[in-house]
Amino acid sequence: xxxxxxxxxxxxxxxxxxxxxxxxxxxxxxxxxxxxxxxxxxxxxxxxxxxxxxxxxxxxxxxxxxxxxxxxxxxxxxxxxxxxxxxxxxxxxxxxxxxxxxxxxxxxxxxxxxxxxxxxxxxxxxxxxxxxxxxxxxxxxxxxxxxxxxxxxxxxxxxxxxxxxxxxxxxxxxxx
Amino acid sequence: xxxxxxxxxxxxxxxxxxxxxxxxxxxxxxxxxxxxxxxxxxxxxxxxxxxxxxxxxxxxxxxxxxxxxxxxxxxxxxxxxxxxxxxxxxxxxxxxxxxxxxxxxxxxxxxxxxxxxxxxxxxxxxxxxxxxxxxxxxxxxxxxxxxxxxxxxxxxxxxxxxxxxxxxxxxxxxxxxxxxxxxxxxxxxxxxxxxxxxxxxxxxxxxxxxxxxxxxxxxxxxxxxxxxxxxxxxxxxxxxxxxxxxxxxxxxxxxxxxxxxxxxxxxxxxxxxxxxxxxxxxxxxxxxxxxxxxxxxxxxxxxxxxxxxxxxxxxxxxxxxxxxxxxxxxxxxxxxxxxxxxxxxxxxxxxxxxxxxxxxxxxxxxxxxxxxxxxxxxxxxxxxxxxxxxxxxxxxxxxxxxxxxxxxxxxxxxxxxxxxxxxxxxxxxxxxxxxxxxxxxxxxxxxxxxxxxxxxxxxxxxxxxxxxxxxxxxxxxxxxxxxxxxxxxxxxxxxxxxxxxxxxxxxxxxxxxxxxxxxxxxxxxxxxxxxxxxxxxxxxxxxxxxxxxxxxxxxxxxxxxxxxxxxxxxxxxxxxxxxxxxxxxxxxxxxxxxxxxxxxxxxxxxxxxxxxxxxxxxxxxxxxxxxxxxxxxxxxxxxxxxxxxxxxxxxxxx
Numbered sequence: 001x002x003x004x005x006x007x008x009x010x011x012x013x014x015x016x017x018x019x020x021x022x023x024x025x026x027x028x029x030x031x032x033x034x035x036x037x038x039x040x041x042x043x044x045x046x047x048x049x050x051x052x053x054x055x056x057x058x059x060x061x062x063x064x065x066x067x068x069x070x071x072x073x074x075x076x077x078x079x080x081x082x083x084x085x086x087x088x089x090x091x092x093x094x095x096x097x098x099x100x101x102x103x104x105x106x107x108x109x110x111x112x113x114x115x116x117x118x119x120x121x122x123x124x125x126x127x128x129x130x131x132x133x134x135x136x137x138x139x140x141x142x143x144x145x146x147x148x149x150x151x152x153x154x155x156x157x158x159x160x161x162x163x164x165x166x167x168x169x170x171x172x173x174x175x176x
Numbered sequence: 177x178x179x180x181x182x183x184x185x186x187x188x189x190x191x192x193x194x195x196x197x198x199x200x201x202x203x204x205x206x207x208x209x210x211x212x213x214x215x216x217x218x219x220x221x222x223x224x225x226x227x228x229x230x231x232x233x234x235x236x237x238x239x240x241x242x243x244x245x246x247x248x249x250x251x252x253x254x255x256x257x258x259x260x261x262x263x264x265x266x267x268x269x270x271x272x273x274x275x276x277x278x279x280x281x282x283x284x285x286x287x288x289x290x291x292x293x294x295x296x297x298x299x300x301x302x303x304x305x306x307x308x309x310x311x312x313x314x315x316x317x318x319x320x321x322x323x324x325x326x327x328x329x330x331x332x333x334x335x336x337x338x339x340x341x342x343x344x345x346x347x348x349x350x351x352x353x354x355x356x357x358x359x360x361x362x363x364x365x366x367x368x369x370x371x372x373x374x375x376x377x378x379x380x381x382x383x384x385x386x387x388x389x390x391x392x393x394x395x396x397x398x399x400x401x402x403x404x405x406x407x408x409x410x411x412x413x414x415x416x417x418x419x420x421x422x423x424x425x426x427x428x429x430x431x432x433x434x435x436x437x438x439x440x441x442x443x444x445x446x447x448x449x450x451x452x453x454x455x456x457x458x459x460x461x462x463x464x465x466x467x468x469x470x471x472x473x474x475x476x477x478x479x480x481x482x483x484x485x486x487x488x489x490x491x492x493x494x495x496x497x498x499x500x501x502x503x504x505x506x507x508x509x510x511x512x513x514x515x516x517x518x519x520x521x522x523x524x525x526x527x528x529x530x531x532x533x534x535x536x537x538x539x540x541x542x543x544x545x546x547x548x549x550x551x552x553x554x555x556x557x558x559x560x561x562x563x564x565x566x567x568x569x570x571x572x573x574x575x576x577x578x579x580x581x582x583x584x585x586x587x588x589x590x591x592x593x594x595x596x597x598x599x600x601x602x603x604x605x606x607x608x609x610x611x612x613x614x615x616x617x618x619x620x621x622x623x624x625x626x627x628x629x630x631x632x633x634x635x636x637x638x639x640x641x642x643x644x645x646x647x648x649x650x651x652x653x654x655x656x657x658x659x660x661x662x663x664x665x666x667x668x669x670x671x672x673x674x675x676x677x678x679x680x681x682x683x684x685x686x687x688x689x690x691x692x693x694x695x696x697x698x699x700x701x702x703x704x705x706x707x708x709x710x711x712x713x714x715x716x717x718x719x720x721x722x723x724x725x726x727x728x729x730x731x732x733x734x735x736x737x738x739x740x741x742x743x744x745x746x747x748x749x750x751x752x753x754x755x756x757x758x759x760x761x762x763x764x765x766x767x768x769x770x771x772x773x774x775x776x777x778x779x780x781x782x783x784x785x786x787x788x789x790x791x792x793x794x795x796x797x798x799x800x801x802x803x804x805x806x807x808x809x810x811x812x813x814x815x816x817x818x819x820x821x822x823x824x825x826x827x828x829x830x
Contacts, residue, residue, distance in 0.1 A: 002512040010503040017496050022554040024488045
């Protein structure tokens with residue numbers, strides 16, 4: 001019996017090893033947004049193109065939108081930008097959130113690279129980003145007709161991402 | 177050419193390590209003296225080769241050889257030369273090389289300092305260390321070679337070292353920490369060698385003890401430096417965050433602390449042998465586990481290395497082989513003698529046993545807390561993170577219990593301690609600490625039950641420990657005689673235990689009396705925080721070799737009396753564009769003033785964070801006292817004196 005007890009540490013090790021083996025295949029940073037299933041947080045922000053014009057969360061009612069977090073300091077945003085231009089040409093409804101940025105730089109960016117957004121919210125303090133739980137730019141949220149966030153994508157949106165996840169869900173929400 | 181030389185040196189070191197694993201073990205098994213002795217020269221050879229490889233990487237950094245991928249990713253031509261050197265261990269590959277250097281260094285130290293060990297014992301110890309070296313050398317060579325080149329098109333300049341790491345803290349923290357981590361591999365090797373031979377005697381624990389204490393002292397200092405670095409460099413004002421990587425270094429420390437105490441019982445009383453062996457295996461396993469957690473990306477952490485599942489898998493396999501084999505060996509070979517009834521509850525053995533149990537309970541809870549996000553994720557229970565409240569709730573009560581018992585330690589006797597001995601030795605310290613708990617909080621800045629309890633505990637530990645020391649010095653032939661008759665290792669224990677009291681004060685007072693204010697400061701304006709006045713005199717631009725920044729000149733004064741000028745900075749590093757907050761600290765024994773620049777509000781106005789951190793230095797002072805006590809115990813001459821004897825015993829046995 002007492003000899004058997006000495007095998008206990010070995011058994012615990014076996015359990016731990018199994019756990020770690022499974023753990024290797026998991027991605028600890030793949031955080032589902034706490035806001036999925038919840039409404040877009042309250043905000044009142046001016047637009048990048050016009051500091052007199054304000055928009056709040058009620059805008060998202062009765063339409064399906066993509067909410068794209070971008071910034072001029074974000075290199076990956078420059079990479080995904082042409083694809084958003086293409087989506088906008090296809091009639092996809094995209095709202096931008098210009099995150100922790102300078103208004104003039106953002107305006108210049110939209111002039112130079114073409115503006116795919118219906119409008120871009122000017123979130124200089126990053127408050128809306130904070131409320132959304134943004135981990136970094138770019139991020140893209142899918143908002144349904146009730147103004148509820150249905151999906152969050154972290155990182156660049158490209159053909160692959162659009163066709164595999166975002167696109168089908170967007171189409172499905174349109175008919176909902 | 178030089179990087180290729182380094183690569184070659186590592187390859188040769190791998191070959192020699194394999195020989196170091198096989199030959200001495202074979203020799204010990206067959207009783208072949210030349211094979212056993214070969215271990216010494218092989219271990220020296222491995223050390224020299226790894227040193228050469230390390231020097232080659234050093235050269236590549238100092239000479240800005242950006243064709244080497246690791247250098248290009250972690251250095252920059254503009255960086256000051258001392259950071260170029262410390263950048264060697266600023267990333268995964270190089271820090272792994274540092275780890276291996278430490279391992280081969282400790283192995284070499286076994287060759288140097290254990291000449292008096294029985295030849296077969298030394299052969300087995302070196303062989304186990306050779307096996308560990310084979311694992312790590314294969315790891316670095318097959319998954320994380322620091323000498324890989326970027327060819328044909330090398331970058332013009334390096335990507336720069338993360339500015340957080342460009343700091344004296346990073347120059348010191350990893351080498352000292354690794355000395356501790358890796359040092360436990362020697363104790364592990366002793367344990368395995370003892371299991372192989374079945375000679376689990378007092379001699380074995382006497383050989384292991386100095387190594388264990390030395391490794392533990394290094395680990396203590398290493399963790400303290402890491403905490404100090406986090407305090408002033410991260411700019412959050414905290415000194416411990418229960419981050420998985422911090423926990424990874426804390427777990428072996430907890431078990432290591434249990435181990436050095438358990439070794440004392442095994443040496444002096446021949447008890448707890450299986451337990452001690454198990455602790456030695458655990459301590460090293462937890463060092464390996466820490467490596468796995470930090471380098472595989474299974475947990476998120478502020479300072480995890482770049483994730484790579486291939487690396488994670490390799491360490492996991494290595495962990496499985498090393499720990500699996502040793503625990504199997506343990507299960508078959510550990511002695512199962514029942515020692516019950518040979519000491520009673522009042523004895524020193526019982527105290528040390530409870531120390532062990534409490535420390536292991538703390539270790540298990542910290543381990544569970546650290547792994548819980550992973551467990552929950554693996555069992556599909558959802559995503560969780562375990563925060564400081566959990567750790568504090570389990571850690572603080574158990575630690576308080578340990579502290580209460582620590583006070584009894586020096587007074588206690590082996591086998592059994594009579595109640596009246598405790599009563600005589602501890603009544604005065606008890607009264608003194610009650611008084612301290614009543615008075616000191618009043619002087620320090622206000623009462624709360626936590627402060628009163630903490631003051632009592634710290635006083636209890638300190639007074640009881642020092643009281644015992646004074647009592648033992650009071651020799652019949654006068655103080656001097658008394659002072660000299662006590663051994664260094666006794667003083668070591670006294671200092672280390674008083675260090676605990678110092679740390680308790682630091683931890684509790686800093687968390688209760690500290691204050692933090694976020695405010696706007698305009699040039700010429702004076703603000704008051706914690707009874708001190710701060711005047712922003714000037715804002716100016718500063719330029720370093722690889723960054724540019726803003727600096728605030730803040731005069732700290734009390735009314736008219738000028739105390740100090742503080743210069744916090746906000747830096748932007750050229751290569752990465754990263755913004756860094758350099759805090760300015762006015763350190764003091766009872767309080768630190770700590771200023772961090774926030775955001776620029778207007779041309780002559782910044783938001784500033786001013787912290788008043790009470791007694792925070794005591795935390796690291798306590799840690800240094802613990803480590804210092806450990807060093808005193810190691811240099812105690814009884815280890816040197818007695819180590820001469822076993823040679824003859826061994827010759828007889830061989």
